[in-house]
Amino acid sequence: MPQQMTVQDLAEWLGDKTRPAPVLLDVREASEVQRCQIPQSRHMAMQTVPVRMSELDPDTPIVCICHHGGRSMQVANFLQQHGFNHVINLAGGIHAWATQIDSTMATY
Numbered sequence: 001m002p003q004q005m006t007v008q009d010l011a012e013w014l015g016d017k018t019r020p021a022p023v024l025l026d027v028r029e030a031s032e033v034q035r036c037q038i039p040q041s042r043h044m045a046m047q048t049v050p051v052r053m054s055e056l057d058p059d060t061p062i063v064c065i066c067h068h069g070g071r072s073m074q075v076a077n078f079l080q081q082h083g084f085n086h087v088i089n090l091a092g093g094i095h096a097w098a099t100q101i102d103s104t105m106a107t108y
Contacts, residue, residue: 002064002076004091010063011101014040022061022086027075028094032067036106038097046071053082061086067108069093 005013013019024041026033033043044052046066056062062084064072069091076089090097098105 002073002080003088004069004073005063005088006091007096007101010090010097020061022063022088023056024065025056025062025072025075026065026094027072028066032094032108035108036094036098038065038094038102041065046075049075049078053079053084056084058082058084059086061088063088063090065090065097066093068095 014021021040024038026037026041026043027046027049028043029045030043037043044055056079062079064076064079064087066072069089072093073089076087079087095107098107
């Protein structure tokens with residue numbers, strides 16, 4: 001089971017310039033990403049991950065993001081089963097980010 005991280009922990013990590021930034025893997029659909037997204041996130045819709053995972057570095061920390069954390073947990077599990085050792089699920093997803101970290105972000 002992949003680790004989970006709160007949005008507060010992610011905000012702290014992204015704000016710490018002494019730590020290498022993780023890949024923010026947004027696995028939502030394109031229409032969802034058009035509504036809102038965390039800056040610097042990389043969009044890879046959930047259903048495309050199996051054919052596109054070669055684009056990801058298995059040794060780089062990856063934080064999986066979706067709307068509330070369900071789809072991203074499935075992707076995190078999948079990546080972990082395929083040799084990705086530094087995969088973290090964002091608990092609460094983009095909705096938690098919008099309501100707790102960035103109040104200017106649209107919610108849906």
